[in-house]
Amino acid sequence: MFGLEKKDTTLLILVAILTMAAPFILNPFPEGSGLAQFNAGYPDLMQRFVIFGIFAIGFNILFGLTGYLSFGHAAFLGVGSYSAVWMFKLLSMNIIPAIILSVIISGLFALVIGYVSLRRTGIYFSILTLAFAQMSFALAYSVLTPITNGETGLQLTLDDPRILGASATADGSIPVTNLFGLEMRSAFDLAVGPWTFTFSAGYYVCAVIMLLAFYLSIRIFRSPFGLMLRAIKSNQTRMNYTGLNPKPYTLAAFVISGMYAGLAGGLMASMDPLAGAERMQWTASGEVVLMTILGGAGTLIGPVLGAGAIKYMENIFSKINDNVLHGWFSFMPDGIENFMVAIVHPFVGKGWHLTLGIIFMLVVTFLPGGLVEGGQRVGKALRRNKDEDSKNASTEPAE
Amino acid sequence: MDAFLLQILNGLDKGSAYALIALGLTLIFGTLGVVNFAHGALFMIGAFCSVTLQRLLNLSSETIDPTKTDFLGNPLKVKTPYVESWFGPELGGTIIEWSVPLAILFAIPVMLFIGYAMERGLIKHFYKRPHADQILVTFGLAIVLQEIIKAVFGANPIQTPAPDALSGVVEVLPGIVYPAWRVVNFCFSLVVIAGVFAFLQFTTFGMVVRAGMADRETVGLLGIDIDKRFTAMFGLAAAVAGLAGVMYGPINAPNYHMGMDFLVLSFVVVVVGGMGSLPGAVAAGFLLGVLESLASLEVVISAIPGINQIIIYLVAIVILLTRPRGLMGRKGVME
Numbered sequence: 001m002f003g004l005e006k007k008d009t010t011l012l013i014l015v016a017i018l019t020m021a022a023p024f025i026l027n028p029f030p031e032g033s034g035l036a037q038f039n040a041g042y043p044d045l046m047q048r049f050v051i052f053g054i055f056a057i058g059f060n061i062l063f064g065l066t067g068y069l070s071f072g073h074a075a076f077l078g079v080g081s082y083s084a085v086w087m088f089k090l091l092s093m094n095i096i097p098a099i100i101l102s103v104i105i106s107g108l109f110a111l112v113i114g115y116v117s118l119r120r121t122g123i124y125f126s127i128l129t130l131a132f133a134q135m136s137f138a139l140a141y142s143v144l145t146p147i148t149n150g151e152t153g154l155q156l157t158l159d160d161p162r163i164l165g166a167s168a169t170a171d172g173s174i175p176v177t178n179l180f181g182l183e184m185r186s187a188f189d190l191a192v193g194p195w196t197f198t199f200s201a202g203y204y205v206c207a208v209i210m211l212l213a214f215y216l217s218i219r220i221f222r223s224p225f226g227l228m229l230r231a232i233k234s235n236q237t238r239m240n241y242t243g244l245n246p247k248p249y250t251l252a253a254f255v256i257s258g259m260y261a262g263l264a265g266g267l268m269a270s271m272d273p274l275a276g277a278e279r280m281q282w283t284a285s286g287e288v289v290l291m292t293i294l295g296g297a298g299t300l301i302g303p304v305l306g307a308g309a310i311k312y313m314e315n316i317f318s319k320i321n322d323n324v325l326h327g328w329f330s331f332m333p334d335g336i337e338n339f340m341v342a343i344v345h346p347f348v349g350k351g352w353h354l355t356l357g358i359i360f361m362l363v364v365t366f367l368p369g370g371l372v373e374g375g376q377r378v379g380k381a382l383r384r385n386k387d388e389d390s391k392n393a394s395t396e397p398a399e
Numbered sequence: 400m401d402a403f404l405l406q407i408l409n410g411l412d413k414g415s416a417y418a419l420i421a422l423g424l425t426l427i428f429g430t431l432g433v434v435n436f437a438h439g440a441l442f443m444i445g446a447f448c449s450v451t452l453q454r455l456l457n458l459s460s461e462t463i464d465p466t467k468t469d470f471l472g473n474p475l476k477v478k479t480p481y482v483e484s485w486f487g488p489e490l491g492g493t494i495i496e497w498s499v500p501l502a503i504l505f506a507i508p509v510m511l512f513i514g515y516a517m518e519r520g521l522i523k524h525f526y527k528r529p530h531a532d533q534i535l536v537t538f539g540l541a542i543v544l545q546e547i548i549k550a551v552f553g554a555n556p557i558q559t560p561a562p563d564a565l566s567g568v569v570e571v572l573p574g575i576v577y578p579a580w581r582v583v584n585f586c587f588s589l590v591v592i593a594g595v596f597a598f599l600q601f602t603t604f605g606m607v608v609r610a611g612m613a614d615r616e617t618v619g620l621l622g623i624d625i626d627k628r629f630t631a632m633f634g635l636a637a638a639v640a641g642l643a644g645v646m647y648g649p650i651n652a653p654n655y656h657m658g659m660d661f662l663v664l665s666f667v668v669v670v671v672g673g674m675g676s677l678p679g680a681v682a683a684g685f686l687l688g689v690l691e692s693l694a695s696l697e698v699v700i701s702a703i704p705g706i707n708q709i710i711i712y713l714v715a716i717v718i719l720l721t722r723p724r725g726l727m728g729r730k731g732v733m734e
Binding site for chain 2: 123286289293351358361364
């Protein structure tokens with residue numbers, strides 16, 4: 001189906017079902033129960049899942065296929081955000097032109113940076129992309145203030161022209177982003193017993209776009225072009241000797257992944273129309289590297305899983321404070337309770353980055369293939385057990 | 400003219416931190432072939448060594464002075480640091496005041512140990528893995544170290560003042576006064592750099608290390624345990640970064656993310672200097688420091704706005720594209 005093999009179709013359909021049913025799946029605990037804080041089914045967080053999923057899918061096309069480790073990808077996300085907000089300011093609040101512009105602009109930006117950076121490989125490439133991203137960040141903060149609005153960040157105002165829309169709504173407020181009239185902010189609450197499920201228009205728009213992006217990435221992975229990119233990763237020298245010039249392929253991969261990042265940035269601005277320079281800082285680039293590695297670089301589903309896992313932990317872990325911890329350990333005697341809280345305390349709340357760093361180190365050291373490889377190993381182990389069981393079962397009667 | 404000279408001094412001062420960190424990075428890269436993204440964290444830990452020492456020296460015993468009262472009318476609590484009660488108020492006070500220079504002595508063994516533990520515990524397992532994996536695991540380690548420091552010392556910068564005798568200004572050139580501590584910092588870094596080069600150049604140990612950098616296998620075949628010496632070099636590199644951190648404390652109050660701030664720049668410095676070239680790293684450190692400061696001159700900024708923010712990256716890009724091996728890079732390193 002859709003020009004995919006059976007395995008890939010299954011994967012795509014599975015992802016589609018999961019994203020469409022996300023408001024249910026991510027809200028397993030009834031409201032008011034002690035576990036409700038682990039719910040992730042609110043629109044803001046779900047939007048971030050899919051948007052960073054898109055960002056990581058794009059990064060994976062570059063890093064996972066060609067092995068070029070870019071440490072400056074957040075720059076494209078930032079550029080995408082800025083162009084989307086400018087579109088909202090100048091043209092209309094419809095998100096389609098904004099997203100199209102952000103993809104185009106970040107693609108051009110990636111073309112320029114990629115053309116220069118890809119003249120070098122390995123660590124030099126990483127440093128070059130890092131240098132470009134830091135340059136864009138520094139410029140966005142200082143000289144480009146007329147375009148980026150500096151430290152405050154680019155925001156919508158009431159006196160923006162908005163040629164195809166209204167500068168202000170009838171009641172004098174800033175209009176909200178929409179898709180042909182469907183407001184991104186609108187949501188529909190469904191209450192079933194103690195559960196409340198929120199279906200947000202913004203989330204579903206993002207989810208559909210992510211599915212398209214995911215489908216496109218499967219097609220790229222399975223295409224001759226994708227095969228060429230893998231060849232570059234495994235042995236670039238040999239490719240040169242066979243008379244192929246890898247440069248156009250890597251450049252294409254770089255631009256595609258920059259456009260994915262721009263798409264993510266544009267969506268981010270569409271959900272919440274503001275853009276700031278901190279989105280371009282190199283720590284933001286580091287984050288997408290973490291996501292891709294954690295999920296499994298070079299696999300189809302890995303980056304999405306990694307993005308989801310990191311964004312989920314960021315939100316849930318940082319919400320756990322000492323009171324919550326005391327609640328958990330309250331069944332223990334007082335002394336032990338305080339001791340346990342003291343031990344867990346540095347890893348949650350504001351210290352959740354520590355947990356992230358430790359998990360990341362463990363993954364890189366022991367599980368270079370990320371969560372996907374972990375899943376495969378567990379699956380293999382289970383299957384082996386089953387095989388042994390069936391073998392035992394078959395030998396039993398012979399006794 | 401004065402402004403020009405002052406900016407050159409600023410640049411040399413900033414450059415000395417870049418040069419020390421880049422020197423350590425290059426040492427690690429040249430010996431072990433590992434790209435260490437956690438090197439900035441080592442710089443930061445060095446700075447926090449002096450914070451720790453300062454806190455240790457200020458541990459106090461509390462006594463109640465019944466003759467005086469504080470502003471609430473309660474008997475006044477007098478805090479006497481143990482150091483003062485042991486050595487008498489004068490010597491004790493001096494020791495506390497000189498805590499930053501003393502931290503140099505404190506930081507060396509601590510950093511040597513941390514470097515040793517890092518190499519044996521983690522980096523050792525990554526020699527055979529691709530460079531990307533090394534970058535990633537050390538990046539993770541940098542996050543962990545940074546967060547541990549944040550959990551222990553908090554997120555706010557902590558002042559580590561220089562001793563009074565060195566916190567004034569001195570007249571370096573006729574008519575140009577400059578903060579004394581920055582001069583000390585610059586001279587100290589020159590001493591450290593000279594020390595490292597002398598160690599590599601004039602000792603048998605250093606000679607073996609240089610031989611190992613040139614051809615690890617042959618040195619191994621000669622029956623020398625080169626791995627052990629390279630581990631020691633990792634410790635040395637950590638100590639150099641730590642010393643840079645200690646000395647930088649009085650200039651900029653240590654905070655938990657200072658390592659990351661310096662890391663990006665030091666990598667640029669290493670690449671500009673040439674991967675694997677020690678003199679290149681030092682030269683590029685000072686060069687970029689001076690260039691960055693000169694770009695902040697009033698004249699330059701008004702001519703090209705924003706240039707001071709990006710000059711380092713701009714230089715790095717130009718150098719990487721025109722001289723791919725950096726200023727003094729050797730052939731065959733990382734190609």
